[in-house]
Amino acid sequence: MPEKKTPDRKDQIAQVASEHFHEKGYMAVSMRDLAKEVGIEAASFYNHYESKGSILKEICFRMADEFFSGLNRALSEHHLPAAQLQAIIREHVGVVLKNFSASAVFFREWRHLSEPWLSQFLELRRRYEEQVRQVLSQGMNQGLFRQMDQNVVVYTLFSLLNGLHEWKEVQQRFSPQEVTDHIAGIVLNGIAVGDQAKHHKS
Amino acid sequence: MPEKKTPDRKDQIAQVASEHFHEKGYMAVSMRDLAKEVGIEAASFYNHYESKGSILKEICFRMADEFFSGLNRALSEHHLPAAQLQAIIREHVGVVLKNFSASAVFFREWRHLSEPWLSQFLELRRRYEEQVRQVLSQGMNQGLFRQMDQNVVVYTLFSLLNGLHEWKEVQQRFSPQEVTDHIAGIVLNGIAVGDQAKHHKS
């Protein structure tokens, strides 16, 4: 009596789905497409996931967990705003580069989540952004960052972080450290007073 | 004998389609969805467009035209690399803010173009990027920009430019001039030698 429902199968499906959702978009990938790639029949998916949407849900929320873990690690291990900000960037970059397809799905395909997951997802993103804003506020209040429109700074930071997955060669060409140093350099030197943040190396 | 095929109808369809493709994604919008919004039957679309894909094609290539017009204007009206770069940014920002939905479709939905349009589209993007690279190269060769990895600079610039459409409040909160100044400030002060680019205002 062979084991058919191997414990890896669910992870394998999530991995294959991440890659296909990344390349073609969630709506353009059918259960039959995934089935062919995984090597089972389409109907067999429903032994592992209750619906197509639940695969997307798992990918998105697993990535959200990863991003929050990184954020919490960054905040607990550093206390100066500039160091915290750089650690946030390093953790974020690490998560993206380690889960390239899944993070692209996270950033690009979340709008296809169904309720109540969609609302929960947006709430998580709001909280992530809020925590980053607090670091910026502290840096400004302590006179470590220049006083500037916080929305503009947040936009700049998240554009650079969330756009990483559009840059295909980044994984091969640069180490996480190089990417981190670059983004941190742009953001910190753009908002820090004087040179004090310029020599922060992680 | 009333005019049924008004000359505005095709533009109206493109406008409605841009908004729906932006909000839900190309694959998640059916011809019947669009029909309902436009106020005609789904079958009637085929008097204006030969297929669903041709609506997407028109949106994407019309935006490509807009971006190239802006690029050419920037390059012909300025000659110093820093001024050219800032003009490129200003033109690009202007196009995005003036065509918010359509530009989001341009950046996000182009992968659903069918051949040969997909290949043509990618070639256009490659040429746009190539022209920007040349400005960067000239700036570096003339000693006006710091010598740094060009891929990294291009990535930074395009992340900020191409991510604009993700920032919903940008249209209401900031003028094109403010957005331009911000992005140009980040990019130019990040790569320019000394302060010479710092006081370039458009």
Place this chain on the structure above:
DNA sequence: CCTACCGATCGGTAGG
């Protein structure tokens, strides 16, 4: 621009 309709494919279920 509409009515009527087509074949294909979709996500998902029943039953084993």
Place this chain on the structure above:
DNA sequence: CCTACCGATCGGTAGG
């Protein structure tokens, strides 16, 4: 995990 199948919906066409 598979075979067999379902209702719904898709993009698109014929004919007027």
